[in-house]
Structures are given as structure tokens and as C-alpha cells.
Amino acid sequence: MSKQFTALEDAHTAFIAAQHMFFVATAAPEGRVNLSPKGMDSLRVLGPNRIAWLNITGSGNETAGHLLESPRMTLMWCSFETRPLILRAYGTARTIHPRDADWAGMSALFPPHRSARQIFEMDIDLVQTSCGYAVPFMDYAGERPTMQHWVDQRDDDAFPVYWAEKNAVTLDGKPTGTPG
Numbered sequence: 001m002s003k004q005f006t007a008l009e010d011a012h013t014a015f016i017a018a019q020h021m022f023f024v025a026t027a028a029p030e031g032r033v034n035l036s037p038k039g040m041d042s043l044r045v046l047g048p049n050r051i052a053w054l055n056i057t058g059s060g061n062e063t064a065g066h067l068l069e070s071p072r073m074t075l076m077w078c079s080f081e082t083r084p085l086i087l088r089a090y091g092t093a094r095t096i097h098p099r100d101a102d103w104a105g106m107s108a109l110f111p112p113h114r115s116a117r118q119i120f121e122m123d124i125d126l127v128q129t130s131c132g133y134a135v136p137f138m139d140y141a142g143e144r145p146t147m148q149h150w151v152d153q154r155d156d157d158a159f160p161v162y163w164a165e166k167n168a169v170t171l172d173g174k175p176t177g178t179p180g
Helices: 010-018 062-069 103-107 146-152 158-166
Strands: 003-005 022-027 033-038 043-047 050-056 072-078 086-096 116-130
Touching (some): 010 086, 022 062, 033 062, 062 116, 072 116
Antiparallel strands (some): 003 116, 022 072, 043 050, 050 116, 086 116
8 A cells, every 4th residue: 555765756746736735744852743734835846855845924833843853854745636645755854044044045936925934945765655545535625815814914024023922932832943
């Protein structure tokens, strides 16, 4: 049933491109494991062993905090609309902030977003496919406008204040490295 690969193959990259959402999982050596759904036009396959995704402002910031302690990351995609398939990419990741020298080049890969908080760049060391037979069919109805409405109600100075209040520490009280 499951198959393992050392890198993304063309079929994997095509499958990723066809999905409307993905999931990211991280964990520090101690504390809670984080699993988050992600959407929008926020992910780029940069090569067979490299992926980057843009993280916009959210209610938490677990991924950034976990990566400060342990760089492990897993990304997962499920087919909800076509053939049953689950694809996971395992590896290590780093956080790129707007203050970092490589932010300009990396952020240029994505549509501009005023509340962009970080980019996570992942080096893949294992890819696994599995059946997905128990994943239900679901129809894609479109992107939610909620995030853009939230952003449009704020000026640019509001985001660092929000990050300082809501995104500076993880659920376990560890720093995230996100400036306020």
C-alpha cells in the first residue's frame, strides 16, 4: 500500500499542485504536537527535495516556536476529489522572517500578503504515499474571504502589535522568534 521515495517525483508535484489545502505538523522535544491546515496560494515546490510555504498571520504560531527547538516538519496532502491518495513529505525546516536577508527573494515566490509573518523552507528527506481509501469525497467550494476581510480592516502597523500579543509564544509558553 504505502511507498517511500527519497524525493518528490513529477507525479507527486502534480498531485500537490492539484490540492486546495495541505497540513503541517511540528513538535518541540517536549510539549504539544501541532497540526495545522493551510490553504490559499501559499506553497511552492522548489525542487525534488525542497518546499517553501508562506505563513500569514494567524491565531497561533506553533510552527515557528517548534522549529526554534527542533527543525522536524511533516507536510501532508489528501485527495478529497479524485483518486484516493495521501502524500507526506518529511524533513527539516527553517523559518525566514521579514527581517532576514533572504526574505525578499523568497517572498517574491508568493502573491503579496500584508499579513505575511514567515516563510518556512523545508528540506525533504523522505516522501511517502499511502492509499487514502478512508478519506471522504468533498467538494471544493472556494477560498474563504474571512482572512482578507480581517487584514483589510487593519493598517500595516497593526500586525506587529498583534504578533506581539498573540504570536510571540507557543501554547507551551516557548518563544516563537516572531518580532512584535
